[in-house]
Amino acid sequence: MGRGKKISPVRPRKRSYGKRSNGVRFSIPQEEIMSPGHVACQGCGATLAMRYALKALGRNTIVVIPACCWSVIDGPFPYSSLGVPLFHTAFETAASTASGIAAGLEMEGNKDTNVLAWAGDGGTADIGIQALSGAVERRDKIIYVCYDNEAYMNTGIQRSSSTPYGAWTTTTPVEEFKSRPKKNMVEIIAAHDIPYAASANISYPEDFVGKLKKAKGIPGAKYIQVLSPCPAGWKYSSEMTIRLGKLAFETCVYPLYEVEGGKYIVKKPARKRPVEEYLKHQGRFKHLTKTGIEQIQHDVDLAWEKLLRKESI
Amino acid sequence: MGGGFIRRGWVKLVITGNHAVSYGAKLARAEVIAAYPITPQTEVVEKLSTMVANKELKAKFIKVESEHSAMAACIGASAVGARSFTATSSQGLALMHEMLHWAANARLPVVMANINRAMGPPWNIWSDQTDSLAQRDTGWLQFYCENNQEILDTIIQSYKVCEKVLLPGMVVLDAFILSHTSEPVEIPPQKLIDEYLPAYNPKYKLDVKDPHTFGGLTSPDLYYELRYKIQNSMEDALSEIKRADSSFKRKFGRGYGLVEEYRARDADTLLIVSGSMSSTAKVAVDMMREKGERAGLLRIRVFRPFPKDEIRRVVRRGVKRIGVIDRNISFGSEGIFFQEVKSALCNEKRKVPIYGFVAGLGGRDVTVEDIINIKKSIKSNNRLKDIIWVGVKK
Incomplete structure (x- = not known):
């Protein structure tokens, strides 16, 4: 179980985006570029992720979306909820299509438009990993965001390589739940010596917006993976989305960190909670026995320890 | 020019x-x-x-x-x-x-x-x-x-x-x-x-x-x-x-058209080819013409969209038989240009027999002699077959 080790608390964000008449400060940009009327499920984390991403990047952004939940969420033709140009592309081509757009913009002499590739975890860690690796190795000028809901949620909750150990999905039934660890895409991308890679979480919008703003100012390829809880796929009640995101961070199941020019910067929770607190709210882990949970705790502790060591280098 | x-x-x-x-x-x-x-x-x-x-x-x-x-x-x-x-x-x-x-x-x-x-x-x-x-x-x-x-x-x-x-x-x-x-x-x-x-x-x-x-x-x-x-x-x-x-x-000073006709104006036997094989076929046509045979060539340059009208126009002039040579095959069917030519001509009032030849797959050379033999086999061949293989080793 959790070690209850004392770790330094999260540093407060200083940035302000204006004040209300009552003196309340806005900690993320106020402008809503994504409009309501999209067709996401109630409590969808991926939708919040897009809302924050567009707040961070602004209207001077072109979005590329491969097959994923967001191919549907944006709305059926002729409707669109984004407010910025959007190009839908094939499943494995988010990065390569974005590279082409970035090259086309460069030929136009346009140097400041953000090209945002926006893919799910299947489109990133499975079918799209080759194109992503290529774009990152070439340092193409794109911001790649993987909204990680840890399975093929749009297709009907099938296992992806980003599904965590122990989870039920429609292709890993409880009798044979996923017995392989989650593919660590942030580390895989960081191993390309990418200028900037980070993990994020929709429950920490200031952090996510800050990372996107930082990515925007860095030349070359950037990768951000944002945990996006999914009520339908994780089997929890939709009002729990933000709470689960927070628990993922507080239990260190989903650490928040940056790799900038090879340097690790890890955000630490005030108190490291036991993983059970995160797992117990989710139907996809309901079948786990005490041993299964202990296994997950052991793996999380080890991964956290490794991450802190990387930071200390 | x-x-x-x-x-x-x-x-x-x-x-x-x-x-x-x-x-x-x-x-x-x-x-x-x-x-x-x-x-x-x-x-x-x-x-x-x-x-x-x-x-x-x-x-x-x-x-x-x-x-x-x-x-x-x-x-x-x-x-x-x-x-x-x-x-x-x-x-x-x-x-x-x-x-x-x-x-x-x-x-x-x-x-x-x-x-x-x-x-x-x-x-x-x-x-x-x-x-x-x-x-x-x-x-x-x-x-x-x-x-x-x-x-x-x-x-x-x-x-x-x-x-x-x-x-x-x-x-x-x-x-x-x-x-x-x-x-x-x-x-x-x-x-x-x-x-x-x-x-x-x-x-x-x-x-x-x-x-x-x-x-x-x-x-x-x-x-x-x-x-x-x-x-x-x-x-x-x-x-x-x-x-x-x-x-x-x-x-x-250079134009190509959708199709290219070569000595096809009065041809009774029309060979239809595509790509570089056309150059070889042109030499073969010249040689056959020298012997008094009314052979002609139609090179299909544009395959999509398929130039159906151009092909019909040439065939309507009095072509008596057609041989299509394909350096390709649709397995279970036949040569692909052959399919397309047949489909372009199937509703024509005057029926012209069309022979489909598959030749030169995987870069095997298709010679002038091969093309002359193809033309000969069209003349002597009474029975229509879907595929006539050219020089297949059995």
Whole structure:
């Protein structure tokens, strides 16, 4: 179980985006570029992720979306909820299509438009990993965001390589739940010596917006993976989305960190909670026995320890 | 005007078919090139890399990690309004297949060169048209070239046509027979090309000042009409190709048409071929004509859209029998040009027997003698068969 080790608390964000008449400060940009009327499920984390991403990047952004939940969420033709140009592309081509757009913009002499590739975890860690690796190795000028809901949620909750150990999905039934660890895409991308890679979480919008703003100012390829809880796929009640995101961070199941020019910067929770607190709210882990949970705790502790060591280098 | 003299500002170079592709893309001012190497296409991208590196060509060259990504990058670049180009062969083209549909259905005028190479296994790098013909239903215009000058000219012409009808185009040439054979090729001055082919300026593109969504979920209620429009544009492409070809001829002295007739005016036996095999067939026709035989040739240059009317027009003149020679095969059916020719002629009032020959798969040489024998077998053959194999070893 959790070690209850004392770790330094999260540093407060200083940035302000204006004040209300009552003196309340806005900690993320106020402008809503994504409009309501999209067709996401109630409590969808991926939708919040897009809302924050567009707040961070602004209207001077072109979005590329491969097959994923967001191919549907944006709305059926002729409707669109984004407010910025959007190009839908094939499943494995988010990065390569974005590279082409970035090259086309460069030929136009346009140097400041953000090209945002926006893919799910299947489109990133499975079918799209080759194109992503290529774009990152070439340092193409794109911001790649993987909204990680840890399975093929749009297709009907099938296992992806980003599904965590122990989870039920429609292709890993409880009798044979996923017995392989989650593919660590942030580390895989960081191993390309990418200028900037980070993990994020929709429950920490200031952090996510800050990372996107930082990515925007860095030349070359950037990768951000944002945990996006999914009520339908994780089997929890939709009002729990933000709470689960927070628990993922507080239990260190989903650490928040940056790799900038090879340097690790890890955000630490005030108190490291036991993983059970995160797992117990989710139907996809309901079948786990005490041993299964202990296994997950052991793996999380080890991964956290490794991450802190990387930071200390 | 490819005669013995060179005009001022015009250059004549002895170059391979591959380099003719590179010069074509350069003259067309391709802005984004995304390509992956594959034999026998490799020289195309090597030459273009050099042209971009030494600033002869102002373009971004994305050295992608696969052909699938090459086509995706061309699609992205085209969607933002850049003229984009790629080249491939065989397995590479097959890997692109998904994105070939995407380019056409997104109405993006990407132009590519495909160097016809046999599909494996077994590994074979020689000429065979099955790779490009297997992409016939993807919505790409397809041009089959006979020589290196035509390759260069067709790259330029195809941008003109494709940007007009908003469909992508594939310029196809035979592996080695054209790709690695040097021929004299006239390189017109850039200024004249710029007059012929102005910069690409699409009505709709990804633009932050005018945001639109491209390719979003579309119900059966609307999807059907989008496909109907693609077919209409393909049909429009027939006249656009003719128009682009005749204005090219006025400016540069060379034109090719949708099909090329060779001594076909009074022919009773018409051979139908495509690609570089046409040159061989022309020699065979000349030899047969010398013996008093009324043999003629029809070379199909444009395969998509398929020039049905042109073929009917030639056949209606009194052709008595037709032999179609295919360097390709649709397994379980027959040669692919043969299928298309039959389908173009099946509703004609006057029935003309059509014989389908499959020859030269995987780069096996098809000689003048082979073609004379093909013509002989048409005359003596009373029974129509779906496939007549040429020189198969049993």
